[in-house]
Amino acid sequence: MTDKTDATGKTTQEIKAERHKARQQKVKEAVDAKIARAQIEKGVLLVLTGNGKGKSTGGFGNITRAVGHGKKAAVVQFIKGNWPCGERTVLEKVGVEFHVMATGFTWETQDREKDTRAALSAWEAAEALLKDDTIDIVLLDELTYMVSYHYIDVERVLNALKNRPPMQHVIITGRACHRAIIEMADTVSEVQPIKHAFENGVKAQLGFDY
Amino acid sequence: MTDKTDATGKTTQEIKAERHKARQQKVKEAVDAKIARAQIEKGVLLVLTGNGKGKSTGGFGNITRAVGHGKKAAVVQFIKGNWPCGERTVLEKVGVEFHVMATGFTWETQDREKDTRAALSAWEAAEALLKDDTIDIVLLDELTYMVSYHYIDVERVLNALKNRPPMQHVIITGRACHRAIIEMADTVSEVQPIKHAFENGVKAQLGFDY
Numbered sequence: 001m002t003d004k005t006d007a008t009g010k011t012t013q014e015i016k017a018e019r020h021k022a023r024q025q026k027v028k029e030a031v032d033a034k035i036a037r038a039q040i041e042k043g044v045l046l047v048l049t050g051n052g053k054g055k056s057t058g059g060f061g062n063i064t065r066a067v068g069h070g071k072k073a074a075v076v077q078f079i080k081g082n083w084p085c086g087e088r089t090v091l092e093k094v095g096v097e098f099h100v101m102a103t104g105f106t107w108e109t110q111d112r113e114k115d116t117r118a119a120l121s122a123w124e125a126a127e128a129l130l131k132d133d134t135i136d137i138v139l140l141d142e143l144t145y146m147v148s149y150h151y152i153d154v155e156r157v158l159n160a161l162k163n164r165p166p167m168q169h170v171i172i173t174g175r176a177c178h179r180a181i182i183e184m185a186d187t188v189s190e191v192q193p194i195k196h197a198f199e200n201g202v203k204a205q206l207g208f209d210y
Numbered sequence: 211m212t213d214k215t216d217a218t219g220k221t222t223q224e225i226k227a228e229r230h231k232a233r234q235q236k237v238k239e240a241v242d243a244k245i246a247r248a249q250i251e252k253g254v255l256l257v258l259t260g261n262g263k264g265k266s267t268g269g270f271g272n273i274t275r276a277v278g279h280g281k282k283a284a285v286v287q288f289i290k291g292n293w294p295c296g297e298r299t300v301l302e303k304v305g306v307e308f309h310v311m312a313t314g315f316t317w318e319t320q321d322r323e324k325d326t327r328a329a330l331s332a333w334e335a336a337e338a339l340l341k342d343d344t345i346d347i348v349l350l351d352e353l354t355y356m357v358s359y360h361y362i363d364v365e366r367v368l369n370a371l372k373n374r375p376p377m378q379h380v381i382i383t384g385r386a387c388h389r390a391i392i393e394m395a396d397t398v399s400e401v402q403p404i405k406h407a408f409e410n411g412v413k414a415q416l417g418f419d420y
Contacts, residue, residue: 020322028320038413048264052399053256057271058264061297062418064274065267068296069417086278087271094300110238112230137418169418186407189262194398202396203248207279208272208347208379 043168045161047185049144049177052193053209059139059171060087066169067094071136076126077101078119078142078174086207097135099125119151126160133165144174147181154178253378255371257395259354259387262403263419269349269381270297276379277304281346286336287311288329288352288384296417307345309335329361336370343375354384357391364388 010018046062048055063073074097077085088098101122109115123146129138146152158180161170172181182188204210220228256272258265273283284307287295298308311332319325333356339348356362368390371380382391392398414420 017322021320024320034408035413038408038411040410040412041415042412044407044412044415044418046263047404050399050402052401053397054258054264054268054399054401057275058268058401059271060274061267061269061271064270064300065296065420066417068299068301069294071417084279086275089278090274090300090304091278094303110231110234112227169415182404185405186410186412187263188404189260189264190402190404191262191264191268192260192400192402194257194392194400195395197254197396198244198248200250200396201248202250202252202254203245205251205254205379207276207281208254210275 041167042186043164043166043170044187045185046169046171047177047182047188048171048173048191049175049182049188050190050192051175052191053196054191055173055175056141058189058191059141059173060091062171063087063091063096063137063139066137067091067096072134073097073137073139074129074135075099075139075141076122076129076143078122078140079145086210097129115149116151119146119149122146123152123156130160130164130168130170133168135165135168137169137171139171140173142174143172144177144181147178148176154180157181158184251377252396253374253376253380254397255395256379256381257387257392257398258381258383258401259385259392259398260400260402261385262401263406264401265383265385266351268399268401269351269383270301272381273297273301273306273347273349276347277301277306282344283307283347283349284339284345285309285349285351286332286339286353288332288350289355296420307339325359326361329356329359332356333362333366340370340374340378340380343378345375345378347379347381349381350383352384353382354387354391357388358386364390367391368394 048058063075066073075091076099078101092098099122101118103109103115103118126140129135147154147157161184164170198204258268273285276283285301286309288311302308309332311328313319313325313328336348336350339345357364357367371394374380408414
């Protein structure tokens with residue numbers, strides 16, 4: 001197979017490869033400069049909010065990653081349905097501490113007082129973790145709803161987050177995160193649903209959706 | 211402590227509790243009706259795209275969940291930096307099969323031909339998994355870049371996805387997912403960065419960002 005050559009005798013393939021190398025060299029310089037500028041090490045407050053699929057799994061994936069690097073991790077699950085939790089089965093085995101509110105969804109219990117008590121009790125477990133500097137990373141899964149429903153006062157949440165150990169990472173998941181928590185956060189991702197299988201009649205499936 | 215009462219003798223607390231119950235009853239009816247309509251069981255193609263933090267961790271969290279429910283899972287990592295992977299350490303221990311491209315980022319290698327060969331070799335591992343009906347869930351982490359850079363032909367990806375075992379779930383992560391993959395997908399979330407600590411000088415930290 002012959003290949004075209006230009007005036008300098010280079011083949012099309014060679015020219016393409018050189019252009020690729022030149023482009024990627026520029027990308028590398030930009031990336032390296034950005035990395036050089038980012039030198040602060042600190043506990044990051046990460047919020048995963050929005051209506052799309054991937055918030056809780058994002059939090060649990062981050063816990064899996066942390067544990068894989070020998071970090072000490074803990075999870076508080078708010079507003080948890082009464083089904084078994086696959087993430088818990090795996091992560092407890094590798095030493096992750098779990099606290100589960102486990103009263104079911106608020107539209108299932110339909111009991112404001114009972115839900116408030118359960119939320120506050122789970123929040124007390126969270127507060128203890130947010131004071132413990134041996135814990136490297138804390139996931140507060142579905143916490144946002146507890147604030148939206150006024151089960152837990154937002155000032156109490158902000159206060160605990162602000163006074164936590166400086167190197168401790170915290171991840172908060174759930175829809176419609178309170179603005180004050182978003183303001184305090186270092187990193188915020190909004191997970192937007194472009195489409196969802198459930199809307200097209202696909203049921204929530206064990207091991208995938210829950 | 212005395213509480214206000216209304217004309218019927220009910221306290222404010224009692225009225226609040228009743229209103230809460232009535233509202234939550236309506237929510238429950240709406241949720242139950244939606245659940246009743248969703249009866250299809252099938253392998254879901256999930257795409258986690260967009261520029262925010264949480265796409266790969268979302269994929270790995272879903273794998274952690276699946277394994278916790280006894281599902282058989284496999285991961286192919288495309289465009290992987292040369293650092294150790296925390297998720298892999300944990301998930302290989304619980305039986306997840308890993309294939310890692312492991313040539314580093316394309317702006318590090320600056321070698322188009324070498325990157326293409328590595329991408330195609332990783333993709334062949336992916337194709338084998340997408341034909342294996344004993345695998346319940348496959349994570350194709352950072353696949354989108356391989357398609358964007360034309361290292362892997364999008365038609366080849368679509369073909370393998372379309373012909374996979376009908377109950378197999380597949381998760382694809384990465385920025386700027388090709389439109390044809392988004393069209394084929396059942397569930398698509400776009401993870402949008404509202405803010406990112408890195409932009410404020412915080413460095414990528416082991417066990418949290420990687």
